[in-house]
Amino acid sequence: LRASSSESRGALIVLEGLDRSGKTSQSSRLLSYLEGLGHSTELWRFPDRGTSVGQMISAYLSNKSHLDDRTIHLLFSANRWEKRVTVEVSLHKNFESQKFQASVQKKINMKSLMETQLKNGTTLVVDRYSYSGVAFSSAKGLDIEWCKAPEVGLLAPDIVLYLDIPPEKAAERGGYGDERYEQLEFQKKVAKCYQALCDSSWKVIDACQPIEDIEKQLQDAVLDHVMACERGRPLSYLWP
Ligand code: T5A
Ligand code: NA
Numbered sequence: 001l002r003a004s005s006s007e008s009r010g011a012l013i014v015l016e017g018l019d020r021s022g023k024t025s026q027s028s029r030l031l032s033y034l035e036g037l038g039h040s041t042e043l044w045r046f047p048d049r050g051t052s053v054g055q056m057i058s059a060y061l062s063n064k065s066h067l068d069d070r071t072i073h074l075l076f077s078a079n080r081w082e083k084r085v086t087v088e089v090s091l092h093k094n095f096e097s098q099k100f101q102a103s104v105q106k107k108i109n110m111k112s113l114m115e116t117q118l119k120n121g122t123t124l125v126v127d128r129y130s131y132s133g134v135a136f137s138s139a140k141g142l143d144i145e146w147c148k149a150p151e152v153g154l155l156a157p158d159i160v161l162y163l164d165i166p167p168e169k170a171a172e173r174g175g176y177g178d179e180r181y182e183q184l185e186f187q188k189k190v191a192k193c194y195q196a197l198c199d200s201s202w203k204v205i206d207a208c209q210p211i212e213d214i215e216k217q218l219q220d221a222v223l224d225h226v227m228a229c230e231r232g233r234p235l236s237y238l239w240p
Contacts (some may be wrong), residue, residue, distance in 0.1 A: 006232025
């Protein structure tokens, strides 16, 4: 029996893992697979370096600017909120007039918002999400509960796919570049912080396998979730 309120929607699929674990390679393969099955699907990634907040993050990651640990943590979170927020909650109560709402709606590209896309039936394959935010900042020594707080109320993923790789193996892949976190000792701390976040709902995949084997396992892991969302699984919110 289906609840009458249940509405078909897209699934929110998140890929997580250390730098070089293969997230970007696997995200695009998963996108092709789901599109091939006829599911409307989009590839998203965080940080989204295309927004003004994203440009500040990008400058920080490439060591062109320096920011306090808490400040950059909140910017990463804001970068997710700007893709989540809906017009209703973004409006100040003094500006409730229909005319004003309509003018704001015109300025906001609703299609760029996460909830709009999911409700339109589009599945989102997201390369990094809140778990990266918490793992990388708590690896610096920030309190994990403090790190989780600004993520409260963001949409919870339907499935987290964790690409599990020993930090030493990841470092061998093409070598780290100049980005701030691409250092073995730091990545070891991040791996420990991911372990603290991981629960039984995550699908952990050995990321040292050949690319095609991982691809197949990810396909098997997501399909049930995509179907459940099409049948009307309700949206849920962090932290469940
Ligand atoms: N961050 C991010 C925060 O601190 N807080 C946050 O809230 C968020 C969202 C962003 C940085 O910001 C941090 C985390 C990051 O340090 P990014 O732009 O997402 O960084 O970049 P990375 O995730 O570091 O991207 P990488 O390109 O390094 O890693 P990927 O995407 O995991 O790996 P991919 O697919 O590019 O593959 C890397 C290499 O390995 C090969 C690929 O061909 C490629 O050369 N490869 C394999 N080789 C052998 N076997 C396999 N199975 C392979 N899979 C891939
Ligand atoms: Na990447």
